[in-house]
Amino acid sequence: MMPSFVPTSGAGSAGASTVLPFGADRAADAMPPVLSLEGLTVGSDAVDLVIDASLTVAPGETLCLVGESGCGKSLTCLAAMGLLAEPVRRKAGRIRFLGRDLGELDERDLRQMRGRDMTMIFQDPVASLNPVQRVGWQVAEALVIHEGLSSKVAARRAVELVDKVGIADPEARAGAFPHQLSGGMCQRVMIAMALACRPRLIVSDEATTALDVTTQAQILTLMRRLQEETGTAMIFVTHDLSVVAEIADRVAVMYSGRIVETGSVDDIFDHPSHPYTQGLMDCRLHALSATDGRLAAIGGTVPRPSARPLGCAFRTRCPRASQRCAITPDLRPIGSSQRVACHFPGRAQ
Amino acid sequence: MTAAVLELRDVTRHYGGKRQWLGRGAAIRAVDGVDLTLAAGEVLGIVGESGSGKSTLGRIAAGIEAPSSGMVTFQGQRYAPIDTAAWRRQRRRVQVVFQNPSQALDPRLTIAAQIRGVLAAHGIEALERGVDRTEAILSRVGLTGLGTRFPHQLSGGQLQRAVIARALVLSPEVIVCDEAVSALDVSVQAQILNLLKDLQAELGVAYLFISHDLGVVRHVSHRIAVMQRGRIVETGPASEVFARPQDPYTRSLIAALPAATPAARRARDAARQAA
């Protein structure tokens, strides 16, 4: 029996010629990074919005991208997905995904990769879903397009996926429209869609930010569990450091378009070395820790991309700034897994 | 105990009859039989998940919205009917600060003009012992010299400072803060929390501090009330509620909190595995 949410006409005609069977040759090249950005600069003609960003994500690894609004997290993700749109474009650097240079692929190849090999989950699941299509079909569609499954088989897989992401009564829920589901359920559907083709990379941009803590906890657990099962690499964008503590293996901290510090999640929490990372750590609040009095807030505000100070962009707010900071610091290794872009890294005396 | 500045007795607010996607028109009890007392100079935090009724409770406490039943008293007096002259006098004493400061401000007026307008509307003189009240309050919230700016010329944190200045210039007894720092970046949120705390200590104003962020609420509040489906399921001193939650719902909220550090996460996961 065909599940009832499958549209009766016009669907599933897309060709899927170069599809590989699940897991076939995908485990073979497990060692090299799934994604690497090499000196990526993104911006419009007038201004650079992401500057000289380099990072890698390995299979099964979660890299958290953290930083305050406007620092370039979303643009970095969009660039990695080949989704930048005019007037913003890649101005320099390279993006390698599974060893291939994204810049050398045409839009057709990219579209084929997206949804199959790399998928993105956004903050607002309701806006990302098609309001007039049953959610089960939205999950199934990727399987028809990318895996060449028949509508019938795809629909059955979709129900399995909806079940797998923890939605009760999956048969019935798959037949629902997005507005008939809560925000948390819609986000689970987005995850089901993202997982449909067992991608090598999932990019999650503030995917749990709008959710209540209990729903957020369930989604984080779900993503971790599914990632353990599938070995998918994940870029997880958040501005919430306790979400980072929950899900990250490695962390990249961004400030005003640049990656200013990277390291293992323990490096970043145990010995943050960039003054900005330290500032973020110092103004964390957690319901289970008592705080007294005032917070050690970072003074001032983030400069607009068009009005960054010369040299280190944190200079206008940094308690450690000195003349040398008029020269842009490179991202340099300190310790085995940590790198920091600061002339005076480490804890202040 | 100090005198109550604001009291809610058995307050209920229904929203009825609206069409919904499931069933039609069952009334929502957004607030359901709430008793609450805010003491003078106290910070009372309200936490709960989305839709639990926090904002509705805040609007009722501020006198912007009337309850369906129950009683709200401000300094021992019931709120006058909305939009009467007596109500406007009371409203001066209970101010609100919402999440989105750019919506709260008039895009066509400078910040200083908006504060002067509020003073004029309440018949308050522009000068206090020769000092310009507007300038004084702007510098108090850290906006010295920025009064001539229009809202679009300010950052999110600066806008929220302007909204706080506009509320404070009327010397209110109570400020209802509904997700007042939720839209701000962490570093700016810390600045605004410091400002709110300083002002509270300095001026003795009481806050009804609504937020879904338990960490923020713990930091600013003396006492905390936990809301679930329109009801208050638990109240107590901030540290007590988090250290020894009594209600199962409060416990489930706390259990769902992300860990503070990766080490805390590993310890928790190990403990859960062992259990």
Ligand SMILES: Nc1ncnc2c1ncn2[C@@H]1O[C@H](COP(=O)(O)OP(=O)(O)OP(=O)(O)O)[C@@H](O)[C@H]1O
């Ligand atoms: N004007 C209104 N008309 C109809 N229903 C309303 C109205 N205002 C609130 N509600 C409903 O009342 C309930 C409580 O809403 P309220 O906005 O007070 O929740 P909240 O705790 O502030 O949630 P959030 O954390 O999402 O801000 C919800 O079910 C909401 O849909």
Ligand SMILES: Nc1ncnc2c1ncn2[C@@H]1O[C@H](COP(=O)(O)OP(=O)(O)O)[C@@H](O)[C@H]1O
């Ligand atoms: N389409 C666009 N056109 C012009 N500027 C943009 C565009 N998208 C983002 N920006 C700017 O680029 C910077 C980084 O944006 P974004 O990556 O969205 O930040 P984040 O996700 O970290 O909040 C911001 O200053 C933002 O205003």
Ligand code: SF4
């Ligand atoms: S380079 Fe200078 S200004 Fe920049 S973070 Fe380091 S000390 Fe501060």
Ligand SMILES: [Mg+2]
């Ligand atoms: Mg973003």
Ligand SMILES: [Mg+2]
């Ligand atoms: Mg609300």
